[in-house]
Amino acid sequence: MTQPLELLRELVDPDPCYFDHHGYCQAHGWMTVEPACPHARTKELLADSISVESREYEVVGDWGVDGADNEAHARRKVSEALAAYPHCGARAQTRLAYVWDDGSEYYGPWEELNGEGAQP
Numbered sequence: 001m002t003q004p005l006e007l008l009r010e011l012v013d014p015d016p017c018y019f020d021h022h023g024y025c026q027a028h029g030w031m032t033v034e035p036a037c038p039h040a041r042t043k044e045l046l047a048d049s050i051s052v053e054s055r056e057y058e059v060v061g062d063w064g065v066d067g068a069d070n071e072a073h074a075r076r077k078v079s080e081a082l083a084a085y086p087h088c089g090a091r092a093q094t095r096l097a098y099v100w101d102d103g104s105e106y107y108g109p110w111e112e113l114n115g116e117g118a119q120p
Ligand SMILES: [Zn+2]
Pocket: 016, 017, 018, 025, 026, 027, 028, 030, 037, 038, 039, 040
């Protein structure tokens, strides 16, 4: 099944918008400013959608840093570490990671993963 975003990629005009001094798009014959040319808005939407957002998790303790696959995994590792070594200071942290189609990446700051189901 075709996804809506795939369809939009094909529908959107690859030619750039050309805004005149009124802010109207001459390239697509769009004669209002608000809302702006739908091609411009669609491209914005598509630009947002090509970045893949994910979360990274890791467990930090006196021993160093350990990777974790997901939140549950990170929490379990913390519990296990604290059970085995009560004073190891194990804690889980998470950060947002964005990866774009062209391979560029952005990572947010590490945040403590506190308590059950804590949300940033
Ligand atoms: Zn346009």
